[in-house]
Amino acid sequence: MDPLLELAARLSAEHVDTAPERHVGWRADASELRAALGRELSLDGEDGEAVLRELAADAEPGLVMSTSPRYFGFVIGGTLPVARAADWMTVAWDQNAGGYSCSPSMSVVEELAGGWARDLLGLPAHASCGFTTGCQMAHVTGLAVARHSVLGRRGWNAEEQGLNGAPPLRVVVPEDRHITVDAAVKLLGIGLANLRAVACDDQGRVIPSELERELAREPDMATIVTVQAGNVNTGAFEDFAAVCELAHQHDAWVHVDGAFGLWAAATERRRGLVAGVDQADSWATDGHKTLNVPHDCGMVFVRDPDAHIGTIAVDAHYLQRQHGERNNGDWSPDFSRRARATPVYAALRALGRRGVANLVDGMCDRATQFAEILGADPRAEIVNDVVFNQVLVRFGDSDAAVDAVTAGIQQEGTCWASATEWRGRRALRISVSNWATTPEDVERSAAAMLAQVPA
Ligand SMILES: Cc1ncc(COP(=O)(O)O)c(C=O)c1O
Numbered sequence: 001m002d003p004l005l006e007l008a009a010r011l012s013a014e015h016v017d018t019a020p021e022r023h024v025g026w027r028a029d030a031s032e033l034r035a036a037l038g039r040e041l042s043l044d045g046e047d048g049e050a051v052l053r054e055l056a057a058d059a060e061p062g063l064v065m066s067t068s069p070r071y072f073g074f075v076i077g078g079t080l081p082v083a084r085a086a087d088w089m090t091v092a093w094d095q096n097a098g099g100y101s102c103s104p105s106m107s108v109v110e111e112l113a114g115g116w117a118r119d120l121l122g123l124p125a126h127a128s129c130g131f132t133t134g135c136q137m138a139h140v141t142g143l144a145v146a147r148h149s150v151l152g153r154r155g156w157n158a159e160e161q162g163l164n165g166a167p168p169l170r171v172v173v174p175e176d177r178h179i180t181v182d183a184a185v186k187l188l189g190i191g192l193a194n195l196r197a198v199a200c201d202d203q204g205r206v207i208p209s210e211l212e213r214e215l216a217r218e219p220d221m222a223t224i225v226t227v228q229a230g231n232v233n234t235g236a237f238e239d240f241a242a243v244c245e246l247a248h249q250h251d252a253w254v255h256v257d258g259a260f261g262l263w264a265a266a267t268e269r270r271r272g273l274v275a276g277v278d279q280a281d282s283w284a285t286d287g288h289k290t291l292n293v294p295h296d297c298g299m300v301f302v303r304d305p306d307a308h309i310g311t312i313a314v315d316a317h318y319l320q321r322q323h324g325e326r327n328n329g330d331w332s333p334d335f336s337r338r339a340r341a342t343p344v345y346a347a348l349r350a351l352g353r354r355g356v357a358n359l360v361d362g363m364c365d366r367a368t369q370f371a372e373i374l375g376a377d378p379r380a381e382i383v384n385d386v387v388f389n390q391v392l393v394r395f396g397d398s399d400a401a402v403d404a405v406t407a408g409i410q411q412e413g414t415c416w417a418s419a420t421e422w423r424g425r426r427a428l429r430i431s432v433s434n435w436a437t438t439p440e441d442v443e444r445s446a447a448a449m450l451a452q453v454p455a
Contacts, residue, residue, distance in 0.1 A: 004048050005092075011056045016084070019065045020436070023413030028061035036061070069436040070415035070445050075232065075260045075289050075389075078434030083293040086346030090339050097339035098329035101320040110341035111326045116348045118301055120356055121258075121285070122265040122278055128305035130312070130331030131287075131297065131341045135259035138284030138300035139184035141312065141332055143171070143224060145282060145302050146253040147188060148311040150222040153251065159311060163189050169222045172196045172214050172247075176204035178232050178257055202423065203236035203385055204228075206243060215250045223252035229274055230261020233422050233429060235367075235390030237261060241276030254280040260433065261388055263290040267357035270364060273387060290360060290389075292435045293343040300332065359435050363389040366432040366442050373446040379453045383427050392420070392427040395453045399426035408452030415445035 028036070036058035066076045095103035097110065114129030132138045147169065151158045154167045171185055175197045185192060196217075199210045206227055215223065225247040227238040240256070247254045256262065256277055262285040264270040265277070277283070281304070287297030302308035313330035315321060329335055351359060367389045374380040374393050383392040395401040406419040406428055420429040428449065432442075 004052065007049055007052050009088075011052065015056075015063075016067070016081075019067050020069055022065050022068065024065045024068050024071050024416040025410045025413060026062050026064050030062075033059070033062040064416070067434070067436075068416075069434050069438060069441045071434065072415060072417040072430045072432060072445070074418065075431045075433050077260075077286070077289040078292045078436055079294050080292045080347050080350070080435055082350040083291075083343040083347040086343045087294045090342040093339065095339045096336045097341070098334065098336050099319060099321075099327050100323055100325045103339065104325070106339040106342070107326045107328055109339065109345045110328045113341040113345040113348060114299065114301075117285075117287075117299055117344065120266040120348070120353065121262050121283070121301070122271070122274065123283060123301050124278060124303055126305065127283075127301045127303050128308045128331060130300045130302075130308070131328065131344075132300055132332045133296040133334075133340075134288065134298040135178075135257065135284050135286045136180040136183060136298070137333060138286075138298040139180050139255070139257065140187055141300040142255045142282035142284050142302065143181075143184045143188055143190075143226075144333075145304075145308050145311045146224040146255055147190065149281075149304065149307045150224060150251075150253050152307075154222055167222050168194075168218075169224070170194050170196050170218065172198060172211065172223060172225045172252070174198055174200050174204065174206045174227060174238075176200045176231055176233070177226060177228065178259065180259075181226050181257060203234045204231035205236050205238050208239055208242040208246060211243060212246050215246060215252065219250060223247070223250055224255060225252050226255045226257060227280075228261070229256055229258035229264065229277060230388055231390070232259075233390065233392060233420050233427075234384035235261065235388035236385070237264070237273040237387065239276070240274065240279060244276060244279035248279075253282070256280045256283045258283055258285045260286060260289040263356075263360050264388060266353075267360045269357075269361055270388070287340075287344045287347075289433055290363065291344065291347055291356075292359065292433075293347050297340045297344060299344075362435065363432045363437070366437050366439070367391050367430070369439060369442045370430055370432070370446060373443065374449065377450055379450065383422055383425070389432045391430040391432075392422050393430065393449075394425060394427050395449075401454050402426040402428055404454050405449055405452040409449055412448060412452065414448035415441075417449075 095106045097106040100107045264273040283301040287293040288295045309330050370391045371382045371386040375382045381394045395405045417430045
């Protein structure tokens with residue numbers, strides 16, 4: 001075997017094997033890491049094996065064990081072993097997955113993986129799929145197609161004419177949306193001033209009557225509505241049927257931010273959370289969160305494939321496109337890119353439908369278990385309705401106690417989670433997003449959290 005690959009495999013296996021019992025957070029700060037990793041860039045290069053060995057050793061104290069079963073930070077997602085291995089093969093193949101002529105296999109893999117995901121997510125059978133770096137770029141893609149369509153219906157070709165002089169366009173969003181929707185609106189030239197925030201309930205769900213009122217304010221304006229399957233703090237889901245009906249009455253486009261929550265559709269036990277989501281027009285989700293494939297992997301689905309390809313695709317003689325097959329690059333913004341659908345293909349095949357359902361249910365059941373253990377302790381208060389994988393918990397009924405517990409667990413190292421603010425109060429935010437988290441991991445982590453509550 002190539003000695004560098006062998007060494008990389010050994011170093012990686014050591015990392016993977018020891019991750020579950022390691023201190024979960026980072027242990028070195030940036031100045032220590034600069035001192036360890038920093039070097040004069042040599043003139044003639046260095047030995048590859050030495051570079052890999054030292055890189056592994058020097059980076060190690062600043063690595064976060066985000067693949068640990070007791071990592072509950074943000075909504076990061078663990079890594080299924082088969083997906084990690086498929087990702088290594090993806091790197092070894094180093095296919096430019098952007099065009100069919102660069103890699104027919106990667107076009108077919110992406111077509112199949114996207115189709116299986118669409119099916120599991122309960123989306124319309126004809127919806128198109130693009131693979132992006134993450135949900136952020138899935139939003140950029142979905143909202144670009146939305147812009148194309150709602151302006152197109154008003155006789156304006158946004159791709160051709162740009163936005164100067166275009167009909168006014170608003171994006172109606174939940175007050176409690178994820179910030180990547182704002183980033184997409186900024187990048188697409190729509191402008192934050194054209195966001196219209198709609199009030200949400202105590203769980204962060206759009207209040208349909210408020211949405212109705214906002215839509216009626218400028219009833220004929222070109223409109224995109226965004227809603228979410230899985231609020232980043234509470235995990236709450238919208239009333240999709242109501243939202244889609246109201247939006248469509250106003251000829252608006254509905255885009256769903258389902259970064260982690262859209263996967264509720266894959267399990268019988270939680271499918272009700274996304275009832276009506278298939279009525280929307282575009283959907284953004286991640287592979288690297290709930291599905292537990294490695295970063296970077298997002299997916300965007302669009303009800304109208306013609307609008308999708310019409311927004312994104314470009315052509316040139318040298319591209320050798322006379323094949324009638326899928327060009328992956330027609331469905332997402334990047335041109336040359338890695339074959340990021342391959343780990344999704346491997347993960348879905350290895351799990352099967354029941355395996356995906358168990359994956360999602362396992363995370364959600366562990367979140368419920370956290371809420372039960374912590375909620376039974378008089379020093380803790382569960383702040384949200386735990387409907388999916390997110391738990392918000394306060395300690396000692398004070399912001400200072402929440403911050404003390406957060407800092408304490410991050411330093412102690414049994415588990416890792418970060419704090420947020422919900423309705424003006426600090427809360428520890430626990431996101432169970434890893435296939436490997438067991439009931440014992442939850443017990444250990446809950447005990448570690450309670451041990452940090454100030455007396
Ligand atoms: C609800 C929601 N939307 C969008 C995103 C952005 O996803 P990504 O980081 O993959 O771009 C996240 C990330 O946590 C999220 O939780």
